[in-house]
Amino acid sequence: MTTGFQQFEPPQHPKHAYVGHYPLSTSHHAPICIPLSSLFTPTTHHHSGGGFILSFSLSLSSKDLTDGFWFLNFDIWMASSDRSPGPMPPGDGSVPPGKAMTMGQQVLDKGAQLMQSLKPVKQMSQHVCTFAMYSHDMTRQIETHHFLTRLNQDFLQCPVYDSDDSNARLIGVEYIVSEKVFNTLPAEEQKLWHSHAYEIKSGLWVNPRVPEMVQNSELKDVVKTYGKFWCTWQVDRGDKLPLGAPALMMSPQDVNTGIVKPELVKKRDEKYKISSDNMKNSRANIETPKEMNPYADYWIKTGKGFAVDIEKTPMELRAPFP
Known part of the structure; x- marks a missing residue:
């Protein structure tokens, strides 16, 4: 070639x-x-x-x-964020590799859970199920589960899992900011972020088991937000452990490879007994931003994605204090 x-x-x-x-x-x-x-x-x-x-x-x-x-x-x-991993760690085939938890370990964990506050975890107030695709390869699309913590009205942080099961794997983190905050970022930074307007209007972004009427009020604010999502565990390619560099993820869009594969949506909808098409119709009254920031969803305008490479670099050897 x-x-x-x-x-x-x-x-x-x-x-x-x-x-x-x-x-x-x-x-x-x-x-x-x-x-x-x-x-x-x-x-x-x-x-x-x-x-x-x-x-x-x-x-x-x-x-x-x-x-x-x-x-x-x-x-x-x-690129490191796209390089296929080498031989998987030896083990019995479990993902991740490791022995089943012992009864003693479960007792210890339960005891610690009772005695500790776990305040950051308890601030997670919403579960969102949606889809994402890799910036360097938009044909790779995955179902994602975001557990939202709102630090204030303009900022949310979300650990992202591959399911909402008790043994779900933590595959990344997404940060979500309001339009007001996003517009203060430098242009080069904005290129790493994606919009949520189409994702919400199309019915792809859902709060499982929450009535659409209840979701609708929250979505009127979220539709104008922007997110930056780093995937640290590429489970879709068979990684048994988090390997390599993190990969930047993009949100669904109504163009080109931004369109989510119908079979993924169908599988998700059947699991939660919902209809994305019905949600799309019920969200017709939600207003999207009048003008989208030109640097968000950068791939749509340029056809170029982003990948992360890791290189060795000299360490800073100076002591932080005299």
């Missing part, structure tokens, strides 16, 4: 991990030519985009110079 390569500016901090969004091919050792004007000082460069990492070194001789272009080979690796 061949690839086109467009000139890009060097990263400001090439030794640090960063998020990038440059579309690249998956081919390995592919020959490309880069104008001399696009080369820059560091001898090794890393840039990420579309779920891939480009890494190449400038180790060239004069014979490689032809008509103002360098010809070189480079390698492309899947």
Whole structure:
């Protein structure tokens, strides 16, 4: 597979991990030519985009110079947040690996539960079931369960699980802010966030077992919010443990690969005995923002997703105090 390569500016901090969004091919050792004007000082460069990492070194001789272009080979690796894991940890096949809890451990946990306040956990006031897709691969879509804690009227924080069962796996965290707070963020930060308007209006965002009439009042506020969701455990690809770098997640949208697969919605609706279509109709009176922020749902406008790469970097060796 061949690839086109467009000139890009060097990263400001090439030794640090960063998020990038440059579309690249998956081919390995592919020959490309880069104008001399696009080369820059560091001898090794890393840039990420579309779920891939480009890494190449400038180790060239004069014979490689032809008509103002360098010809070189480079390698492309899947970004850490998208790289398939290596061999799974040994075990009996359970997910996650480990022995069943002993009776003694259960007694200890129950005792601690009675004696401790667990205040942050007890502040979780809502359960939301919806869907999300990976920013670097929108074809990978998952059902998600968010347990909301409201710190104030403009900010919610949500641990995200793969189900609402007692043995559900914690797969990530989402932060939700009001439109007012979101508009104070820098543009580069806003690109990592997604809107909730379509997700709510379409009936995909639901509070299981809560009557729609009760949900409706809350949704009038949430429809104008924005979320940033990091997935730390990619259970959909078979990971038995949280592996690799976190992956940025996007919300459903009514365009392209943002449309949730019908079979996922059908399975969810049957589980909770609900109808997303009926919810969509009942939410027709909910007003969406008059104008969406241009940097949210960045992939819709650019066709580019985000992936995270992790690189080794020198540690700060200075002591924090004399």
